[in-house]
Amino acid sequence: VDTEDIMTMEEQIYLLLEAKVQCELNISAELQEGEGDCFPEWDGLICWPRGSVGKMLAVPCPHYVYDFNHKGVAFRYCSLNGTWDFVQSLNRTWANYSECLHFLQPEIISRKREFFDRLYVMYTVGYSISFTSLTVAIFIIGYFRRLHCTRNYIHMHLFVSFMLRAVSIFIKDKVVQAHLGIKELEALPADDLQSIAVAPADRSQYVGCKIAVVTFIYFLSTNYYWILVEGLYLHSLIFVAFFSDSKYLWGFILIGWGFPAVFVVAWAVARAAVVDARCWELSAGEIKWIYQAPILAAIGLNFILFLNTVRVLATKIWETHAVGHDTRKQYRKLAKSTLVLILVFGVHYIVFVCLPHTFTGLAWEIRMHCELFFNSFQGFIVSVIYCYCNGEVQTEIKRTWTRWNLTVDWKKTTPCGNYRCGSVHTHLTHSTSSQSHVVASSRLLLSTKGSINVSRPSEPHENLPGYVRSNS
Template sequence: MDSAATPVDPTDGVTGEIQMTPEDCQKLHRDTEITSPGPFCNATWDNILCWPPTAAGTTTSQQCPTLKGVDPSKLVFKVCLPSGLWKGKTLNDAPSEAGWTNYTTCYTDEMRKIIAKLYAGSQADAEQKILIARNTRILELTGLSLSLATLFISLFIFFHFRSLKNNRTKIHRNLLVAMVIQVLVRLVLYLDQVISRGGIGEDAPIGSASQGIDNTPFVCEAFYVLLEYARTAMFMWMFIEGLYLNTMISVTVFSPKFYDKFYYATGWGVPIIMTAIWAVFTGLNYGEISCWWNYNLTTHYWILEGPRIAVMMLNVAFLVNIIIVLVTKMRQSNSSEALQARKAVKAAIVLLPLLGINNIINMVDAPLDRSVEEFAVWSYLTHFLASFQGFFVSLLYCFLNGEVRLAISKMIYDYCSSRTAEAYRRGSGFSSVFLTTVAEPARAEPARALVACGCVRTKSPSPACQGTQV
């Protein structure tokens, strides 16, 4: 589901869902009789609904279609003028011209608010904002794809190396799994929209929308329920990350007790209860809306959003406390004020992605009624932070992690050792002293390990290998 504050093209989701032609509409009402004498408006297809023949000077109505952003319990109206022409149509128009239909009565209250804010300025500005919103989908697809790849690599590393299986990385693994589920669901939904609509951020041509998740009842809603569960689980594991870090740094005990049952119940169990309650309320009160479109603008969404905001506020408190403790410890070690400030800021920047505090920006309402430039900055910034979050978490807490680098360097060392021993047995000219002069230091230095492997494989050593042979 698009961000709650992302602008929506009022025609988005109101085209391409119903497949009919003007000829089909004429055939459908071929036998319909007009009882009142005088002129009448012919049956017509307005690209959304088929309207029956209507007596001149009257107004006809139908149930609003079951489409995105539309409440099907409301009525849509179409006026037949006394001249026998549909309102908005002239004598010079083609017979297929349908005139004007008042679909504004069909929009949900949430959709009306978005449209009112979006079109508070000029028509040109509104179109620019819609274009910006569509372009951010490309940014999202790029960020989500990169995040998914790096998350999978990080999970493989954390599960593969036995030395990394500790309490801290156990929490990391669960957080990464929740992120993977969320990213996968988002990518599936976005790619499905691309396929069914024929392009990124585009609406399918009239009558040509292909069947997909986006327009399949129950399946679409189920995907969004799974998405919200994964998001809630991600927030809860972020809370556990902050709680564990705060406990580990604040208490005097070196290794705080790991409460497995509490953590797993909080990280995976609580989101099930929260999501189930939200899904029931939304289904009962918003179930008539196609795919619960714009559900994140309803009051029921606070069932999920409220606890998420509370989690972020707690993580802010954890972060402040962690920085205070770090600064206090650095003062005790007689470090300079500048070094203290630098390290405190560095700690904050490193902790921000993991604790999810950057999600606060994503919950700020979009400046739909502000200038195009302000909206562009907000839109690109929020979508960049949200879609690349998995990448930043993987980078900071896996790829740049000292324990991870040490585990990888040890693996390279073991590989180089076996290759060196094999080459020595085959009489390659290398001395066994190589193991102590090159491979052994490489155990703690990944870059040196790579150089060592290069020296083992080549007969004529490169300049980097000079001095490594005895």
């Protein structure tokens, strides 16, 4: 979930104090004008201007209160005696905030909580499946020495980046949620916002969650850049005639793990110096672009590489099957290749970047479900494409499986003296082990037959090659 549109309690207090200062300046200016009867005042949430006797005053709901409905209005009544209408039973000035509190109604809060809980379950399941499949894929590629090459090394780095991204998200969710104070904010009545005071905070208690947030942003960035490295590698294989992949491996590693560390550390330093509030998990003005701009640049560059790769792929398909070939089959082949490249290059990122970030509406909910689904399950999809559907991997697994079956078949045969003749007594197969049993049994019979005729003297011509002894 994009947390850039969420506000902490400290940020809310700061905005209220800022609005209060501005309101006091406006009140001083209005008092000098001397127009109206009910005096302007700050009630803790809204700066009320002068009111006219016997009229209802409507003021837009303040934009600086995050949970308010910013399209609604609040009301106050200026009584006939020239003062704001006062409610004796509540001992306070009457005001109608019902439109402003639209989003704070219990049924709306409950529906929003169910929506975010549903998103949390979905991406938790997705990242868990991705982590498991990537772990198995790394074990498979690492186990078979024939698969050790630069291409698969890059795949393994990409797998690790997906795994670390998943782990960092799980840790951030647990650590940050413990320090956010979300429950106390939800339980806070709207009226209490008027009496909020700035309390000194012990910043040392947020060190752990700050580290968790910085770690999450770093591994998130490395994941984007390893996807870029995959795109660069594939693009180089296609467009560079003599490309030495082993020569550029360390360069790719520097791009994938080193470059993100530079701008993430720069962001952490700027955040600590300028806006050192709580866990650093939320918006901090323009500072966020220190790490978001490089990520967007990686997504944009990867999209360009994707378009160029698809262009070359389409040209090759049409040139290869230009004459006497089914056009629909060519389109199906191109569509299948393009779909794989979309998942490999992470093209869905550019789609979600271009979509508007609005908080309300069914379109936004659909967008959030789709974005988090693809983000969380992308590791699983990549492992299937690069490992489980890879022909070389399948060949190595089949070869190992065949060897294991032969070994088990040999060990299961029954010993017969110094020979394993169990397969001869039961059945004959075309396996290598069964053939060896036949040879061993034949030798055993020949040696027995030779011991019976031991008294017969051998003739010299019987040792000649090609001689066949007669039984007569």
